[in-house]
Amino acid sequence: MRLSGKRASQLALNAFIVLLLAMSIYPMTILLFGFTKDSLTWQYNQWLPALPMWFTNLNYAWKQVGTAFWNTLFVAAAATLGGVFLSSLGGFVFSRMKFYAKEIIFYFIIALMMVPAILGLIPWYLLIKELGLLNSLWALVFTSVFGAPIFGIFLLRGFFSSIPEELFEAAKIDGCGNFKLYYKIAVPVSLSSLATLAIMQVMGVWNDLVGPSIVLTSPDKFVITLALRNFSMSMSGGGMLTNYPALFAAYVISSIPLVLLFFFASKYYIEGLTSSGMKL
Amino acid sequence: MSRKMxxxxxxxFFLSPIVIGLLIFAYYPPLRGLITAFFEWIPAGDQWKFVGFDNFARMLTDEVLIASVPNMILLMFGGLLIGVTVPFIMAELIFFVRSEKLKYYYRVMLLLPLVVPGVVGMLVWNFIYDPNIGLINSLLDAVGLEQLKHAWLSDSSTVLFALLFMGFPWAAGIGPLIYLSGLMNIPTEVIDSARLDGATGLKRVLQVDIPMVTGQIKFFVVTGMIGGLQQFGQQLVLTGGGPGYSSMVPGYHMYVQAFTYNHFGYASAIGLVLFAVAFGLTIVSMKFIKSE
Structure with a gap:
């Protein structure tokens, strides 16, 4: 009796968790059900899957957000490569090298974590204007690349310090210099932490709306968040006639890179989040 | 030259690109913000005029700004309450699951909402709130409660709660994962000895688990307050601060003042005050919530 009571409570617990997860995820499944519907099917069935599936919505949506998709991919790739490189090099320097004013420089960098972004938003716009980068994707790339090391160095210094010294000793005896120690030893053994940071960079770019809305002005330079907002705004006001399936197709397109990213890297991301100890 | 030298x-040499980049893109903007708050920009000739404390005095008589403060407080504390407690409950639920395999699957499922860009998450909720064909009004129709139907996001009496309710039941995302990492770091001996003392179930949660995750709680309180003070994504995508000014928040007011009206100095002053409040709240909560 006791055992089956325990089993029943575990069953109820799991059912409750699945219900909560399902409710949290349902809004996304509306997108998946919806983006293949033609307008007639949509009128009668908004909430459940339907056949046949029409993929013409994707063509139409791609015309609206295709350019922005490639723009965002470019910014994300450049911001991730640059940001992860600078963060890991910085993390290596702080964990493995001895030098003067080390603590001061370290605090100079991580103190920025304490500065709420809102104070710098308007001067950031003025800076971008003065650098001649208005309406340029490079404005976003530079900001993101140099924003990465603030948390990245903090994260990776901790990780690199935990690598056993023997690994480096052997290479030092072979005559490896510091930069070689960095890319031959520190980087290969910390791929999961680097992946965590890379995911954060890509997500940061993919979700950034405020920055792009300030510095990007022409639609051919828009990133995905701006293009989605515009597409949705141009559609709204249609009331019953709003072509939601086409909007949903655009939403689905915009999610594909993140889906792929999580498909390949969610394991590292969970590990990284778990080990980095997000707490104060 | 010595070895250390x-x-x-x-x-x-290795750090120079980082330090130079941070000076330009991370240090210069907030420092300049401290200064521009005391100036105003004159479009004619692109000039800056020193105005002393005028920008701050102006805030005291800015009715939109004053009206936006209670909205922000409601959204911030509502968001904090949700953001601190719900992920913890979800993490505990998963922590109580016996099967390690299921536990792992749940943790992966928690990440699923992250594969959709945040803007899309908001826009889907915009559709859920659609007055004509949205999910909520359709459900109310289906159960015969038509009189409760609202144009949720364009009705000044419901807009703030609609913004808070977005994402219900808030069970997924990285919040529960962060709590779970804290719970899974509790040494098994601690849990075992608690069980011997008769602390199981809810009693263990209160007496053992919560004290062990105060570091995480502090993290959510601090980031939630800072975020709550300066966020205006929902206003930017969904409401524009409206209808009227019923969902206006100071951060969005700052944005509009700067980029619609070119009042860069005044907007910087609003930013400076928000920064000061955020900084103060951070210090206070760091001090008052004890963690190991």
Whole structure:
């Protein structure tokens, strides 16, 4: 009796968790059900899957957000490569090298974590204007690349310090210099932490709306968040006639890179989040 | 040249791109913000005029700004309450699952909402709130409660709660994962000895688990307050601060003042005050919530 009571409570617990997860995820499944519907099917069935599936919505949506998709991919790739490189090099320097004013420089960098972004938003716009980068994707790339090391160095210094010294000793005896120690030893053994940071960079770019809305002005330079907002705004006001399936197709397109990213890297991301100890 | 000196030069060389980049893109903007708050920009000739404390005095008589403060407080504390407690409950639920395999699957499922860009998450909720064909009004129709139907986001009496309710039941995302990492770090001996003392179930949650995750709680409180003070994504995508000014928040007011009206100095002053409040709240909560 006791055992089956325990089993029943575990069953109820799991059912409750699945219900909560399902409710949290349902809004996304509306997108998946919806983006293949033609307008007639949509009128009668908004909430459940339907056949046949029409993929013409994707063509139409791609015309609206295709350019922005490639723009965002470019910014994300450049911001991730640059940001992860600078963060890991910085993390290596702080964990493995001895030098003067080390603590001061370290605090100079991580103190920025304490500065709420809102104070710098308007001067950031003025800076971008003065650098001649208005309406340029490079404005976003530079900001993101140099924003990465603030948390990245903090994260990776901790990780690199935990690598056993023997690994480096052997290479030092072979005559490896510091930069070689960095890319031959520190980087290969910390791929999961680097992946965590890379995911954060890509997500940061993919979700950034405020920055792009300030510095990007022409639609051919828009990133995905701006293009989605515009597409949705141009559609709204249609009331019953709003072509939601086409909007949903655009939403689905915009999610594909993140889906792929999580498909390949969610394991590292969970590990990284778990080990980095997000707490104060 | 000593060895340390040589290594120092090399370290500085490696760090120089980071330090230079941070000076330009991370240090310069907030420092300049401290200064521009005391100036106003004159479009004619692109000039800056020193105005002393005028920008701050102006805030005291800015009715939109004053009206936006209670909205922000409601959204911030509502968001904090949700953001601190719900992920913890979800993490505990998963922590109580016996099967390690299921536990792992749940943790992966928690990440699923992250594969959709945040803007899309908001826009889907915009559709859920659609007055004509949205999910909520359709459900109310289906159960015969038509009189409760609202144009949720364009009705000044419901808009703030609609913004808070977005994402219900808030069970997924990285919040529960962060709590779970804290719970899974509790040594098994601690849990075992608690069980011997008769602390199981809810009693263990209160007496053992919560004290062990105060570091995480502090993290959510601090980031939630800072985020709550400066966020205006929902206003930017969904409401524009409306209808009227019923969902206006100071951060969005700052944005509009700067980029619609070119009042860069005044907007900087609003930013400076928000920064000061955020900084103060951070210090206070760091001090008052004890963690190991």
């Amino acid at each position: 040589r290594e120092s030069l090399q370290a500085y």
